[in-house]
Amino acid sequence: MNMPLAPFTDVDTSGQHTLRLVNGSSNCLGRVEVFHDHKWGTVCDDTWDLHDAAVVCRQLGCGMALSAPGSAHFGPGEDPIWQDGVHCKGTESALTECELSSWGEHNCAHSEDAGVVCSGNTRLQRPGRLRVKDGPSSCAGRVEVLYNRTWHGVCGSGWSLLEAGVVCRQLGCGPAQSVPVRDQFSRGDGHALLEGLSCRGTEMLLLECQQKGMGPGPCRQGSAASVVCIRLVGGPNGCSGRVEVLHEDVWGTVCDDQWDLREARVVCRQLGCGTALSAPWESKYGEGNGKIWLSDVNCKGTEANLTECEAKPWGENICNHVEDASVECSGTEIPEPGPVRLVGGPNRCAGRVEVLHKELWGTVCHDDWDINDAQVVCKQLGCGDAVLAPIGGKFGQGLDTIWLDDVNCTGVEAALSECPARPWGDHNCYHKEDASAICSGNPSILPLLPAIR
Numbered sequence: 001m002n003m004p005l006a007p008f009t010d011v012d013t014s015g016q017h018t019l020r021l022v023n024g025s026s027n028c029l030g031r032v033e034v035f036h037d038h039k040w041g042t043v044c045d046d047t048w049d050l051h052d053a054a055v056v057c058r059q060l061g062c063g064m065a066l067s068a069p070g071s072a073h074f075g076p077g078e079d080p081i082w083q084d085g086v087h088c089k090g091t092e093s094a095l096t097e098c099e100l101s102s103w104g105e106h107n108c109a110h111s112e113d114a115g116v117v118c119s120g121n122t123r124l125q126r127p128g129r130l131r132v133k134d135g136p137s138s139c140a141g142r143v144e145v146l147y148n149r150t151w152h153g154v155c156g157s158g159w160s161l162l163e164a165g166v167v168c169r170q171l172g173c174g175p176a177q178s179v180p181v182r183d184q185f186s187r188g189d190g191h192a193l194l195e196g197l198s199c200r201g202t203e204m205l206l207l208e209c210q211q212k213g214m215g216p217g218p219c220r221q222g223s224a225a226s227v228v229c230i231r232l233v234g235g236p237n238g239c240s241g242r243v244e245v246l247h248e249d250v251w252g253t254v255c256d257d258q259w260d261l262r263e264a265r266v267v268c269r270q271l272g273c274g275t276a277l278s279a280p281w282e283s284k285y286g287e288g289n290g291k292i293w294l295s296d297v298n299c300k301g302t303e304a305n306l307t308e309c310e311a312k313p314w315g316e317n318i319c320n321h322v323e324d325a326s327v328e329c330s331g332t333e334i335p336e337p338g339p340v341r342l343v344g345g346p347n348r349c350a351g352r353v354e355v356l357h358k359e360l361w362g363t364v365c366h367d368d369w370d371i372n373d374a375q376v377v378c379k380q381l382g383c384g385d386a387v388l389a390p391i392g393g394k395f396g397q398g399l400d401t402i403w404l405d406d407v408n409c410t411g412v413e414a415a416l417s418e419c420p421a422r423p424w425g426d427h428n429c430y431h432k433e434d435a436s437a438i439c440s441g442n443p444s445i446l447p448l449l450p451a452i453r
Helices: 050-059 161-171 261-270 371-380 446-451
Strands: 008-011 017-022 029-036 039-043 065-067 081-083 115-118 130-137 140-147 150-153 176-178 191-195 213-218 226-229 231-237 240-247 250-254 276-278 292-294 326-329 340-344 350-357 360-364 386-388 402-404 436-439
Touching (some): 017 050, 029 081, 050 065, 261 326, 350 402, 371 436
Parallel strands (some): 039 081, 250 292
Antiparallel strands (some): 008 017, 017 029, 029 039, 150 191, 191 213, 240 250, 276 326, 350 436
16 A cells, blocks of 8 residues: 655744645655644745745755745645745745745635755655666666665556656666566566656656655556666767667767668667667767777667667677767757747657747647647647647746647648637736647657656
8 A cells, every 4th residue: 555654844842843745755855834823734836946945945854955846746735825925045944934925815726836855864765766677787677766765666657758767867877768668677576666657857856756656555557667778978969979878887889880870760769869860980979988888780770779689799899989889860950940849848849839929939828729739830840740739737837928828720730820829928827737749750759648648
């Protein structure tokens, strides 16, 4: 059975609890709640930022503030909303020392409840302790999280490249290459720590992601989450550079013997970087250091990852680093055709929809947003057909103007600006209603759509 942690609280000199974090997966992250007039209540996310979160983390003895999520990231509260317009310098010793509105005075709903993610402390287990097991390296394998001094797996239900990307970022392993299925790296002890995990892909820690449960228990989907990471080095962006693979916890290069577009095609597909444009030889993006792990790689071009291709045994080669192989993929090399872009997703063909107007990027409200509208965006970007039209700020909330609302495309328009909509800037929305699109030209995300719906 999943057993949530008890909220971590601060106690005043009279023994009264004054501050706590609720509904998080560790003692040092969760929804912020304060005690007033004999009742616990929440804090509105208006003006909420890292300065405010720093005070909460310090007051609770939870180390440094890592992020200050709003929009009820850790679920909406059910009690009074006690504070709004909190404005801390970040040096205060308690939240009540910060500038804020009168107790109970606000213009918020619980969908705007503020949260914090802290680094942890020496008295408590640090949140976010993470590792991968039973894979070929420390950057590929079954994902495990430390809980009550024991390592437990993560349930594979809803696991996608968005969650895998957070894991790879937290481990310092570069972009997520793939999310192996069917227990490729074994199931471990058969217990899951996290279930119903849903990441935006921009989080710094896995435990920042939204989750339904916490605590060891059976994985209802019967599989443990896994991840494989890969990286391109020395290039101008994440979709061009020297190919490096991880083996025995050591990054190494690939020799360019027999290297061609078929191998580059596999790498670009793994990274969600579109199609292969070229497969440069002779260390075009600089010479690597240390191991040359792969040589004489021979792919058909249809493989899911580079390790499925034929090659000499790991580390066996007659090469030197002047022969390091590289790839150049279409993912970030193709300029965006027109004043529209997708932001916050794993690549340029999935993310929050943003449009350019008066030289300022802004978002699109999800009112009336559907697959026909997403189809126009995907076509406009050269990203194939629309697969999904997520609403509710699935890929994070924008920060600037909301330019469009009540967009109503038929799906045949050449650009989003051709579709019927309210006048530019006329809307009744918040950024938590930002619209998104996922296109078929995004090969890294297509097998994972159930996790995003």
